[in-house]
């Protein structure tokens with residue numbers, strides 16, 4: 001990804017990144033666009049919000065840090081960060097619709113929002129903290145992203161990252177997709193599904209990834225988060241994240257029929273109804289990595 005241009009050290013440059021969909025190339029990757037769900041994101045992203053607040057607590061901010069929120073979405077956690085520091089707060093996201101929404105909602109909150117990609121950050125030694133919540137799994141080039149994190153941080157800078165993890169990232173969602181695939185046509189389309197997600201299966205692997213990028217990892221654990229909820233709420237949660245992959249033409253090699261998204265939504269809803277217990281509740285489970293790290297070389 002990226003346009004081949006590597007930003008200079010000027011941290012005031014607004015660095016627009018075109019929204020592109022890359023599909024069908026050998027060794028390529030699928031890129032999804034969250035813009036279409038920007039309006040409802042804050043209400044539906046319950047899992048991301050609750051995990052994000054845990055991550056913020058883990059970072060134990062002193063209150064004067066300059067903070068960059070990478071993959072900030074509609075800015076609902078960036079505004080929380082704003083409340084925890086008197087320093088500069090910047091949110092960056094590749095989805096223009098998300099950034100527009102963040103700018104509309106938090107225009108008066110002294111937060112800089114800009115469109116940009118995690119693997120081409122227009123900052124050098126500009127922040128004490130990088131916050132990256134529920135976004136890392138969407139980054140197609142995690143190693144390049146970590147190089148950018150390293151460059152954007154000041155010496156001794158820290159990063160807090162929380163994301164979906166492991167191939168079994170949500171047993172409920174996987175079951176819902178298996179349910180949809182009972183249809184022969186949908187199953188055939190899924191044979192050409194290219195996952196947009198980056199998942200590692202153990203905390204050790206995430207730790208190694210960060211260490212190789214020049215970070216000392218302080219906390220690193222994969223936790224199972226439980227969200228007991230109604231099937232309808234589970235469906236909202238599905239739409240706030242996973243749907244951007246499972247319903248996106250960018251992730252499939254064959255052209256999707258016009259009614260594909262509706263049929264998938266119907267199948268997912270049915271599966272969530274089936275997964276509910278006698279009280280009509282689902283135990284929605286997510287495996288998430290929580291990681292905090294600091295730049296290893298205090299002078300770098």
Ligand SMILES: C[S@@+](CC[C@H](N)C(=O)[O-])C[C@H]1O[C@@H](n2cnc3c(N)ncnc32)[C@H](O)[C@@H]1O
Pocket residue numbers: 033034045048049052070071072073074076077092093094095098116117118119132133134135138139140240241
């Ligand atoms: C599930 S949302 C998380 C938003 C927010 N951090 C939160 O916790 O609510 C993931 C976000 O990552 C953004 N994203 C995905 N890939 C990206 C990339 N390579 N660079 C920057 N943002 C990216 C998406 O546009 C989306 O807004």
